[in-house]
Amino acid sequence: MSFDDVPLWAALLISACVLVGAFLTFVGAVGLARMPSFYQRIHAPTLGTSFGAVGVLAASAILSTIGEDRFIAHEILIFTFVSVTTPVTLMLLARAALHRDRVEGSSDVPAVVERPVDQ
Amino acid sequence: MSAMILFWSITIAQVVLGAAMLVTLYRLIAGPRAQDRVLSLDAMYVVAMLLLVTFGMRVGTVIYFEVALLIGLLGFVGTVALAKFLMRGEVIE
Amino acid sequence: MSRLFPHPLLTVALTLMWLLLQQSAGLGHILLGFVVAFAASHAMARLQPHKPRIRRPGLVLKLLAEVTLDIIRSNIAVTRIVLAGERRKATAGFIKMPLELRDPAGLAVLSCIITATPGSAWLEYSPAESSVLIHVLDLIDEGEWIDTIKRRYETLLLEIFQ
Structure with a gap:
């Protein structure tokens, strides 16, 4: 495939999407490195997985619809997959961290109200 | 003209994503605790996946997208397993 | 009907996902995907007794x-x-x-x-x-x-x- 067949407006739209997506992912990574505590850091990667991923995948979807005649199946799949799985992993990690902090008796986290039933 | 715009914007995006990977790598090494490392590993998986998507855009083959899906899948399973380990490992100790 | 298809929405979604992965909508792929989704929905019914109901x-x-x-x-x-x-x-x-x-x-x-x-x-x-x-x-x-x-x-x- 050559990029020459892509019209100018589409090229500008694609570059805007991919750059915004990459920038948001980068900001998420910087947040991960900069935030002072674990519970603050856990918010940072969601930037990359929400609109960071949407930007890059939208750019790819536009490019493949215009440039080649490929159906955007993989972009849809990757997007649904990422948006469904990240909250699950983050929640599990947060619960593990909470549990570890409580076992150590850290004063930064709220104490156990009672034993969670579903463990 | 549009070929040049696309080429450069995808290249810049790849560089930015690579930098994002380096920054998450810093957190992976610096820690300080195990949950921070697992969190940064998870973020790194996502960045790697997006990087593969940009490679796929450049080359125009389906293979990169399938690899991206696979990386997402493995990242999810790996992080869930590590989180479970963090939770249970301490109980057993 | 609900014994044969315990989770109809899940079956449809899984078949659709199969077709997206295969990138084709041929009859063979639809049938194969349906068989996989059918088996998966029955496995799901065994695993999870509570079935969510979407009312609206x-x-x-x-x-x-x-x-x-x-x-x-x-x-x-x-x-x-x-x-x-x-x-x-x-x-x-x-x-x-x-x-x-x-x-x-x-x-x-x-x-x-x-x-x-x-x-x-x-x-x-x-x-x-x-x-x-x-x-x-x-x-x-x-x-x-x-x-x-x-x-x-x-x-x-x-x-x-x-």
């Missing part, structure tokens, strides 16, 4: 639109916070929030929404007192947060699932 499917779209808008808004907010770095006062904190929602599927959806939105993360649900622990990055007014989540999501989820 029309509201799902409204919920989706609200979540998308909210994610855009909080993306901008969190980007600002990250870029501000040390110049900004630390305002992160935990909130304990009572919930009326009891349905497991509704709770699962709510937890995914809250965690997927940058700036708020669902930490722990306590079934005994039906409350949830949430960590918020930019916590200024605790009551306002509880109000927003209740008004925006919980009422919708209550209508959809309960």
